[in-house]
Amino acid sequence: MRGELHYDAVVVGAGTAGLVAGARLAEGGARVCVLSKGVGSTHLAPGTIDVLGYAPGRVSSPAGVFDEFVATHPDHPYALLGAEAVAEALRWFSATVAAGPLAGYEYVGGLEHNVLLPTAVGALRPSALVPETMAAGDASGEHVCIVGTRSLRDFHASLCAANLRRLGVDARSAEIEIEVDKADQNALGLARKFDDPAWRAALAGRLSLKLQAHERVGLPAMLGIRDPHGVWSDLEHRLGRPVFEIPTLPPSVPGMRVYEILRSALRRAGGRLVLGAEVVSSERSGSRVVSVATRSAGHDSVYAAPWFVLAAGGFGSGAIELDSRWATHERVFGLPLHGVPAVDQPRFVGDYLAEQPMARVGVAVDSQLRATDADNVLVAGAALPGAVPWREGSGEGIALASGSHAAQMVLAGAGAPAGAAA
Amino acid sequence: MATLSTDVLVIGGGATGAGVAWDASLRGFDVVLVDRADLAEGTSGRFHGLLHSGGRYAVKDPRAAEECIAENRILKKISPDSIEDIGGFFVTTPFDDPAYADVFAKGCRDTGVDCEEIDPKQALREEPLLNPAVSRVFRVPDANIDVWKTVWSMARGIQERGGRVLPYHEVVAIHRSGDQVTGARARGAATGEEIDIEARVTVNASGAWAGAVADMAGIEGVRVLPGRGIMIAMNHRLVNTCVNRCQMPTDGDIIVPIRTVCVIGTTDVNTDDPDDHTVIQSEVDAMLDDGEKLVPGFRQARAMRVWTGVRPLFEDSKAADTDSRDVTRAHALLDHAERDGVQGFVTITGGKLTTFRLMAEETMNAVSKHLGDERPCTTKTEPLPGSEDGETYRLGERLGRKESHLRDEQLVCECEMVPRSKLEQAIERRATTNLDDIRRLLRLGMGPCQGGFCIYRATGILHGLDGLTAEQADDSLLHFLRERWKGVWPILYGDQLRQARLDDWIFHGVLDVEHLPVASPQAETVAS
Numbered sequence: 001m002r003g004e005l006h007y008d009a010v011v012v013g014a015g016t017a018g019l020v021a022g023a024r025l026a027e028g029g030a031r032v033c034v035l036s037k038g039v040g041s042t043h044l045a046p047g048t049i050d051v052l053g054y055a056p057g058r059v060s061s062p063a064g065v066f067d068e069f070v071a072t073h074p075d076h077p078y079a080l081l082g083a084e085a086v087a088e089a090l091r092w093f094s095a096t097v098a099a100g101p102l103a104g105y106e107y108v109g110g111l112e113h114n115v116l117l118p119t120a121v122g123a124l125r126p127s128a129l130v131p132e133t134m135a136a137g138d139a140s141g142e143h144v145c146i147v148g149t150r151s152l153r154d155f156h157a158s159l160c161a162a163n164l165r166r167l168g169v170d171a172r173s174a175e176i177e178i179e180v181d182k183a184d185q186n187a188l189g190l191a192r193k194f195d196d197p198a199w200r201a202a203l204a205g206r207l208s209l210k211l212q213a214h215e216r217v218g219l220p221a222m223l224g225i226r227d228p229h230g231v232w233s234d235l236e237h238r239l240g241r242p243v244f245e246i247p248t249l250p251p252s253v254p255g256m257r258v259y260e261i262l263r264s265a266l267r268r269a270g271g272r273l274v275l276g277a278e279v280v281s282s283e284r285s286g287s288r289v290v291s292v293a294t295r296s297a298g299h300d301s302v303y304a305a306p307w308f309v310l311a312a313g314g315f316g317s318g319a320i321e322l323d324s325r326w327a328t329h330e331r332v333f334g335l336p337l338h339g340v341p342a343v344d345q346p347r348f349v350g351d352y353l354a355e356q357p358m359a360r361v362g363v364a365v366d367s368q369l370r371a372t373d374a375d376n377v378l379v380a381g382a383a384l385p386g387a388v389p390w391r392e393g394s395g396e397g398i399a400l401a402s403g404s405h406a407a408q409m410v411l412a413g414a415g416a417p418a419g420a421a422a
Numbered sequence: 423m424a425t426l427s428t429d430v431l432v433i434g435g436g437a438t439g440a441g442v443a444w445d446a447s448l449r450g451f452d453v454v455l456v457d458r459a460d461l462a463e464g465t466s467g468r469f470h471g472l473l474h475s476g477g478r479y480a481v482k483d484p485r486a487a488e489e490c491i492a493e494n495r496i497l498k499k500i501s502p503d504s505i506e507d508i509g510g511f512f513v514t515t516p517f518d519d520p521a522y523a524d525v526f527a528k529g530c531r532d533t534g535v536d537c538e539e540i541d542p543k544q545a546l547r548e549e550p551l552l553n554p555a556v557s558r559v560f561r562v563p564d565a566n567i568d569v570w571k572t573v574w575s576m577a578r579g580i581q582e583r584g585g586r587v588l589p590y591h592e593v594v595a596i597h598r599s600g601d602q603v604t605g606a607r608a609r610g611a612a613t614g615e616e617i618d619i620e621a622r623v624t625v626n627a628s629g630a631w632a633g634a635v636a637d638m639a640g641i642e643g644v645r646v647l648p649g650r651g652i653m654i655a656m657n658h659r660l661v662n663t664c665v666n667r668c669q670m671p672t673d674g675d676i677i678v679p680i681r682t683v684c685v686i687g688t689t690d691v692n693t694d695d696p697d698d699h700t701v702i703q704s705e706v707d708a709m710l711d712d713g714e715k716l717v718p719g720f721r722q723a724r725a726m727r728v729w730t731g732v733r734p735l736f737e738d739s740k741a742a743d744t745d746s747r748d749v750t751r752a753h754a755l756l757d758h759a760e761r762d763g764v765q766g767f768v769t770i771t772g773g774k775l776t777t778f779r780l781m782a783e784e785t786m787n788a789v790s791k792h793l794g795d796e797r798p799c800t801t802k803t804e805p806l807p808g809s810e811d812g813e814t815y816r817l818g819e820r821l822g823r824k825e826s827h828l829r830d831e832q833l834v835c836e837c838e839m840v841p842r843s844k845l846e847q848a849i850e851r852r853a854t855t856n857l858d859d860i861r862r863l864l865r866l867g868m869g870p871c872q873g874g875f876c877i878y879r880a881t882g883i884l885h886g887l888d889g890l891t892a893e894q895a896d897d898s899l900l901h902f903l904r905e906r907w908k909g910v911w912p913i914l915y916g917d918q919l920r921q922a923r924l925d926d927w928i929f930h931g932v933l934d935v936e937h938l939p940v941a942s943p944q945a946e947t948v949a950s
């Protein structure tokens with residue numbers, strides 16, 4: 001065991017919420033360390049910033065329905081955060097993308113209006129703020145050709161186009177051949193090929209032969225990982241028409257771009273990120289957490305700080321666990337949970353599309369999103385109770401706003417506790 | 423209305439019915455096999471996958487034990503492609519009566535079940551996760567069997583010999599002319615169209631549903647007591663040998679490793695309705711505790727799925743009505759000419775998977791007499807299609823194939839290593855839009871991710887190949903998700919809950935399947 005490492009704040013979790021909290025703490029001048037078992041939700045999510053897609057009917061303007069939504073969902077993170085916190089977090093995100101490592105890459109849209117973007121199966125999914133590389137997919141546009149390749153098993157263009165037609169989009173599909181050196185190629189492998197200008201030019205040449213006049217082109221989300229803006233604008237230029245990406249099965253290329261942007265913001269501001277560092281225990285003093293210990297390859301470490309941000313996720317990451325005797329635990333700090341069904345009530349129900357009783361379980365928080373049982377632990381992201389983000393289309397809105405809120409809380413209170421030297 | 427005419431109509435496409443139809447085909451009779459659902463979709467496909475050595479019955483039911491060991495040897499010869507010859511242990515745990523071990527050893531000797539006592543230390547070397555407190559261990563020739571593979575091999579063999587196999591054809595009436603059963607009427611689930619099947623002999627091989635089918639023929643008093651049991655599949659093989667508690671058969675006393683998973687079974691609860699698949703929570707909890715007795719730490723392992731199967735137990739009036747395990751496991755062949763004076767109708771029910779071939783042989787011996795044309799049975803020696811080389815299945819076969827085709831063979835399902843070419847062949851061969859049918863053929867979506875990654879891919883491939891409409895493809899996708907969820911939610915905890923949440927993010931967060939366009943009213947009318 002080495003000596004303790006001291007920070008102004010320690011963030012647990014490197015999904016969107018944790019990276020946002022870490023980056024904003026660092027930007028605010030705090031010495032911050034983000035600890036994580038591994039990469040988080042970014043690599044699984046579509047890479048769009050969904051604020052509120054369904055409530056439960058399709059939402060056309062998240063800003064427009066916000067007040068009504070929080071009035072009917074008083075336990076929802078949005079009810080605690082408020083509309084302005086969400087708006088501010090989105091502005092920060094857009095600016096961070098623009099200042100980030102992916103030259104020219106931008107997000108477009110905002111809280112006033114959800115765009116409807118095709119999914120890989122051909123449903124239309126509402127999103128508030130989306131990568132420029134996806135924006136032209138909005139269902140309000142005209143003719144579209146969805147292009148797939150047999151080399152990518154994770155995208156099926158004909159099914160996507162067929163469902164889009166059922167939804168009133170004038171869509172057809174085409175297939176292109178892409179040569180790969182192993183059969184099980186995923187979108188990331190193909191994105192790396194798209195980063196190569198010569199390879200891309202050749203592909204655009206073949207693709208242009210398949211297109212009809214006035215068609216937009218939808219491709220699986222694989223248009224570059226290093227330089228997505230360059231890849232996308234080059235393709236639009238070469239094909240002479242709007243081109244857009246459609247998110248598909250993980251690993252998510254657009255999600256990995258988000259990760260890269262947020263990680264870079266954290267590092268640029270002087271914050272630290274330690275991956276492969278699972279928190280295995282924590283020390284407390286009364287109602288405060290004093291330190292956490294991580295177990296990683298080679299050695300254990302102890303991180304002490306006056307503030308902690310719990311952004312380790314919910315059941316999906318394993319940070320909240322339901323055991324085989326049907327007891328629920330928060331595994332990082334052992335904090336109490338909110339929303340757990342009573343012992344004699346069902347945890348899940350047999351109707352696949354019904355809301356599951358366990359769906360809204362999260363770490364119990366006060367109105368400031370502080371854990372009820374630990375004064376200096378702020379909770380962010382999927383660890384929060386009260387939301388069903390995968391059904392509501394609210395995951396990134398909650399993550400951005402709560403991660404930002406946690407950072408602001410710590411920065412506002414940072415004067416109080418004495419920061420020990422590292 | 424379409425009509426078919428045949429020598430033998432078999433009602434029920436489980437292992438027994440398919441076995442009867444296969445036996446009939448080999449004897450050179452023309453045959454039609456019908457099932458209300460997919461082949462081996464009922465009891466046959468809902469057990470733990472054990473090919474019995476007979477050890478389990480050596481004390482309690484010596485005749486069943488003798489049948490099991492004989493059939494175990496035969497099936498390993500004729501159907502090796504669907505059998506993995508992993509062997510079995512009977513172990514005395516601290517929870518078992520130590521005196522039973524010697525009774526067990528004697529029972530095995532008396533019934534001819536190969537049984538060798540081994541040093542518990544040796545057993546622990548072979549199975550390190552086994553309870554270290556086991557005091558006696560016996561090795562027996564248990565194995566596992568992929569029933570869907572066996573049944574579909576027979577179906578292929580039947581078709582190659584000109585027989586007709588009609589899954590999703592439910593019998594809605596049995597035709598009688600006086601004292602003669604003359605066939606049946608079946609309704610196709612896909613189209614609603616009915617066909618009349620004229621048969622010289624009709625075989626009722628509908629297992630737990632045999633009473634209802636006999637009723638349709640106007641034959642009373644065929645009573646089958648359905649005994650429902652639950653099985654739980656763990657996400658990997660905690661043991662590589664079938665492990666049985668060395669005690670009188672009871673709940674949760676066996677773990678069967680099969681393919682990539684292992685299955686613990688089972689319970690036994692009387693039920694009135696063989697279609698009742700309710701999973702009772704207390705049974706799940708008890709089963710997990712039973713798992714701990716054989717493999718300490720069982721509750722920390724990842725449970726993937728739970729399901730129920732219904733045993734067809736032919737009622738013996740002398741048995742108590744309270745525990746269906748006391749009803750005979752032996753099969754019952756009812757020749758209704760002798761029993762009821764009704765010609766051309768035979769019922770076979772009861773029994774167990776391991777003895778399906780024997781049941782089929784006895785049934786066809788009776789049927790041959792009805793046909794007045796007694797031909798010899800050859801199922802003991804004739805290998806099933808796909809098993810001609812005599813090689814048993816080995817775990818790692820699929821991985822071996824994949825590794826030699828890294829460049830050109832795309833995997834659709836990584837968990838069960840199902841390549842795209844196999845999926846395409848299966849879709850073509852089965853001409854089905856039901857991904858659950860494909861699952862039974864290929865084990866698609868049966869691994870740890872429970873379809874999270876493969877089902878979108880398979881739906882896309884199905885849509886492209888079969889020229890399905892988007893409605894049909896969406897229905898297939900949603901049907902699969904609903905079916906999977908049935909077996910997932912009653913046992914969702916630990917890492918499987920993490921997986922389910924990832925699947926939620928894929929199907930809702932990324933694909934938004936909930937908001938696929940709904941089927942048009944016309945399409946719904948056709949389906950009903």
